[in-house]
Amino acid sequence: MITLRGVTKRFTGPDGPLTAVDDVDLHVPRGSVQGIIGFSGAGKSTLIRLINLLERPDSGAVEVDGTDLTTVDDAELRRRRGKIGMIFQHFNLLANLTAAQNVELALRIAGVDKAARPARVAEALAVVDLSDKADAYPAKLSGGQKQRVAIARALANEPSVLLCDEPTSAVDPRTTVAVLSYLKEINQRLGITIVLVTHEMNVVRAIADDVAVMAGGKVVEHLRLDGSPLQPETEIARFMLDDRIRLQPRTSEATRVG
Numbered sequence: 001m002i003t004l005r006g007v008t009k010r011f012t013g014p015d016g017p018l019t020a021v022d023d024v025d026l027h028v029p030r031g032s033v034q035g036i037i038g039f040s041g042a043g044k045s046t047l048i049r050l051i052n053l054l055e056r057p058d059s060g061a062v063e064v065d066g067t068d069l070t071t072v073d074d075a076e077l078r079r080r081r082g083k084i085g086m087i088f089q090h091f092n093l094l095a096n097l098t099a100a101q102n103v104e105l106a107l108r109i110a111g112v113d114k115a116a117r118p119a120r121v122a123e124a125l126a127v128v129d130l131s132d133k134a135d136a137y138p139a140k141l142s143g144g145q146k147q148r149v150a151i152a153r154a155l156a157n158e159p160s161v162l163l164c165d166e167p168t169s170a171v172d173p174r175t176t177v178a179v180l181s182y183l184k185e186i187n188q189r190l191g192i193t194i195v196l197v198t199h200e201m202n203v204v205r206a207i208a209d210d211v212a213v214m215a216g217g218k219v220v221e222h223l224r225l226d227g228s229p230l231q232p233e234t235e236i237a238r239f240m241l242d243d244r245i246r247l248q249p250r251t252s253e254a255t256r257v258g
């Protein structure tokens, strides 16, 4: 379970101060899948990085499984972070380590006893059907396989929460379906709460229970994906739901119109 209360994050950009995340409240029930969608610069990545305090908020509370992470000391934060897995657009695997060694490293960093690690690595790779690639280096893996290794690495420490920052943006549509299927299975079988940032409506539609639409650092709307027809209220949500692409006549700019 994740609860953000009044969370704000400011940066100093090239043009001066900017508010990347602006007074956001968000509640993600245990075992659910929360999508976060919006255009580039809306604050999605910052918001997801606030959940494990990769970014520290300037104000507000970040509660994960009942504890406000902004109030705990460094040792406790490290321990709590161990229970929050994260995957990224570009996989972030270490090129000089095999798939199994990448997963093992996460266990080593978390302080898991050496003798216990091989079984945990094997288990995590089995969840994503990559047991046969344990000894392969990332360069020999496809994009989808790399993302599955990254998922295994995130799962090895038995997290309660998995944060996914654009997990399918660097893979083709067929691989997107495969990656999302693994994420959905992990959510359903292991009960892991998932937060997934994307700019693709189809991605969240396939997997999320609720989608927070972000613009200008704020959550401007929630779309509940419970099977009933979606009735977006904001222009940005309507725009995101329309996946037709049309080219404007006489300009080189591609745009989508609703």
Ligand SMILES: Nc1ncnc2c1ncn2[C@@H]1O[C@H](COP(=O)(O)OP(=O)(O)OP(=O)(O)O)[C@@H](O)[C@H]1O
Binding pocket: 011, 012, 013, 018, 019, 020, 038, 039, 040, 041, 042, 043, 044, 045, 046, 047, 199
């Ligand atoms: N470390 C930083 N320093 C300064 N500005 C930052 C930093 N990180 C993000 N920003 C700014 O904060 C705003 C929100 O960025 P963020 O990456 O969260 O948006 P996003 O919705 O994830 O965009 P994208 O889809 O392009 O990744 C942007 O204006 C960005 O330039």
